[in-house]
Amino acid sequence: MKTLFCIGLLSAVLPLALPAAVEDFKSYADTEALRKSWTGFGGGNPAPSASLSTLDGAPAMELSTSGEPGDKVIVRELAVQPGERLTFTMHSDMKNAPGAYAYVALRSDRNAGNLVLHDFRLVPGQPVRVEIPNEGRFNWQDQVAMLICLHDAGAPMRVTVGAIDLPGAAPAREFHDTPEARRERREKLLHGRTVQIDTAFPYYHNRSNESIASELRVNGFDGVYYYTGTDTGLRPGLVGEMQRQKLGVGLMTLPSLVYWSEAQLAERLPAGWRDWLIEFTGSGMDIYRFIGFVYPEYNAWYKNYLNGMLLRHRFDAFTFAEIMYPIYDGPEKNPPFYGDVSPGFQAAFKRATGSETFPNFTDPADPDYFRTNTGLYRQLVEYRVRTIDDFYDDIINGPGGAREAAPGILFATWTLGINIPDGVAKLREWEGNDIVAMIRRVKPDLHFIQTHAPDWANPALPGDYPLAYQPFFDAVRTANPDVKIGMQADLGSLGPSRRDPAWQKQFYDACRKAGVDTTTYYEFGLRWEIYSQPPRLCEIRRDGDTLLLVFDQRLNAESAMLMKGRELRGKDRSYRIAECRWDGNLLRLKPDALPAAGEELTVPVGGVADDPAVRFPASNLEPMPRGPVNTIPSGTETTLPVLGSFSGNPAR
Incomplete structure (x- = not known):
């Protein structure tokens, strides 16, 4: 088994003028400022005393203990970039007890389990060089919590910690773009073979942006849709590096912040956000939180949030994924399972339609039960379609929207498809997706049809199934024959339905036969070749x-x-x-x-x-x-x- 630490005694103190340090102790005006970042861990562990110092003429941190019982623990969250190894030097004072030692723990956050835990002996008067090889095991991405623990053997102890560094971590390259290159990438997104990536997966951790981009490129892709659940999940410099390697890059995210924690929502959304949550008639979706589509305050917040991602990372394109009311065949279930039925949505429906009542989905004896008062239910079906298209249109085309903030990028709309009888009409009713209305309202360059879960999760799904999606493609052409058609597949989320190269060839051949202009699939790091070749x-x-x-x-x-x-x-x-x-x-x-x-x-x-x-x-x-x-x-x-x-x- 490979060791996680390589520790060697140095014959002399190493110079610590290290490049790109993640903690070089230079930013602290004084010891008080240092102690705001390096804090006691708590939990019954006393903290060592921390102060600014120097080591071989460079800024450093001195840690000292008084010899009282218990190991002393100090912690710091470090912003990191993927690199070869985490390194630093710890110098042990000449007066330290012979039995004194230190250990280091790395965690994804301070209260998580240890990714690394290792102790090392300190020799009084000598430095110890600590190296933690980054071999794809730690899965750090944006930050780690580093705990330094001192065991002083019951006697006063003092150590000096030098700059903590990631040598070998190349800085993010800033891409110098040209109008010609942008046009070429746009054409690739409109007519090429693309793929989706989600860099939250460990497959993308602990490697350079150049590595990720080159792997996409040598696999023959023309472009990438970079999915993220939150703006903080986008890797600095990766979009530019993919563009430098001639890949078109679109941003793909979700409109309802469904994977945000309650703490994230409370920290970043305006007050009153809990009133915007979608509610359902049953408890089957209780583990998720969806923000609804009918709240102007949310639209205003979301525009700033989205525009920040588009401008900061300079994407070539944008699309929402799965902008819908998220229950497949809800009205057909027994009992029916439906949303949005929240007070805020019901009030918005009544204002928009002039109705004094709202359909009932739980009590067949109610006169407004949706199967009884079908006229009221049809009003709701139409209203749900309109709320999605209104939201999409405002975020893209409204004042302060994405088209105004990022002129010239490609915009794609996105709805689902499925191989069932009358699928276009059924998904319109069940999930609020109207292809024709959405395209005519939002005016995209490209419209994607996403393979629905009942199809992609089926191990027996034939590779030529896009031919059965012809009614969905026809709806795009009906809306606007100039809008390009995209087809999205899922080729690997489940092991039994992970698609091999022969199946993939059937898929791409069928897309060409159906007149599809561009393809993408979820997800690059889940593809068959990674598991099987x-x-x-x-x-x-x-x-x-x-x-x-x-x-x-x-x-x-x-x-x-x-x-x-x-x-x-x-x-x-x-x-x-x-x-x-x-x-x-x-x-x-x-x-x-x-x-x-x-x-x-x-x-x-x-x-x-x-x-x-x-x-x-x-x-x-x-x-x-x-x-x-x-x-x-x-x-x-x-x-x-x-x-x-x-x-x-x-x-x-």
């Missing part, structure tokens, strides 16, 4: 003084150690790999000489493997739940030409 070397690229091996999926960290020392065979000479560094699907090589662009190299890739630990636990292959390690067979070689650095626009 070993990695494949796709490119060799020069990148400054390094050589990049670009694979089609994420590797395990051990692959870098495996490649070190191997030889790359060229036509006239071989190149020995002196160093090899892992970065997701990339291996960054330092050969003993750099081959020229255009030279063909034969690369021994046998033994390189993927990493089941970062897969979503939804495999249909043993060992459950993540499936097997897929390893390139021993002796395998791949011959490819050396390419130059990727020819996207230069980045600052």
Whole structure:
């Protein structure tokens, strides 16, 4: 088993002028400011005394104890970027007791379980260098809580902590765009093969933006719809890096903040937000919170929220996913299951229609029961359609809306499709999605039909099922023949319905036959190849003084150690790999000489493997739940030409 810490005694204090430190102690005006960030942990653990100090001439933090009983714990939340390893130096005072030691814990937040917990011996008067290799195990993304714990052996203790750093974490590149490049990416989104990503999945953690973008690109995609449940879930610099690698990038998010916690909603939404929550006739949706579509105050807040994401990350496109009333076949259930029936929605319905009553869904004896007073129920069906289209139109086209804030980007609308008789009309009634009305109201460039869960979750769904969605595509053409048609599939959320390449070919062939202009699917990190095939070397690229091996999926960290020392065979000479560094699907090589662009190299890739630990636990292959390690067979070689650095626009 690989150790999580590499700790070595240093013969001299290391210089600590480290780049890109996540905590370099330079921002604190005084000790009081330091103590506002580095705080006691509590829970019965006393805190060491913290003060500003220096180590080898650089700012540092001194921690001291008085020898009272109990381990002393101090904690700090650190903003992090994916990097090779977390490193720092701790210097032990000459007077510390011989039995004194320290330990460090890393957590996703201060009260979560330990991702890492390791103790290390302190030698009085000497520094200890602590390195925590980042091997895709910690799943940190935006921050970690770091706990430093001192065991003083019952005597006063003093240590000095130097800058805490992530060496190897490349800063986010800022992409320099051009009008021509934007037009090309727009065309890719309108006519190309795209995919959805959700970087909350561990598959995307602990790797560079360049790694993620290159994996998407070498898998043949033209564009990406970047799904996020919240603005804080978007990785800084990733959109620009995908654009630099010539991928069109659209933002996809949900209109109702359904996956936000109550604490998040309370912190960020205006007062009174609880009155905006959708309510249902039963308890089947109680684990979720949906904000409704009929509240102008929410619209105003949402415009600012959405525009911030579009402008900060400079997306090429935007669409809502699943903008609907979220119950499939609710009126057909026994008992009926329906929403929105909240007081706020009922009041809005009555104001809009002039009705003094609202349909009843729970008491068949009520004169306004929806199957009895069908006229009142039809008013509600029409009103629900209008509320969705009004909301969508206001967020995109209204004053201060997205079209005004981000002129020139592509806008897509989005509804669901399903292979059932009279599916277009039934989804209109059940979920409030009217394709024709939505397109004519919102005026999008593109309209997606999303595969509904009863279809995509069916393991027996045939690959050519898009042909059965023709009525939904026809509705798009009826609304506006100039609006492009997109088809969305789910190819991997469930193990039994994860679709292999033969099935995918049938799907894409059927989309072309049905006249679909562009496709996308959920989700890139859940695709069949990740669970079922070993990695494949796709490119060799020069990148400054390094050589990049670009694979089609994420590797395990051990692959870098495996490649070190191997030889790359060229036509006239071989190149020995002196160093090899892992970065997701990339291996960054330092050969003993750099081959020229255009030279063909034969690369021994046998033994390189993927990493089941970062897969979503939804495999249909043993060992459950993540499936097997897929390893390139021993002796395998791949011959490819050396390419130059990727020819996207230069980045600052």
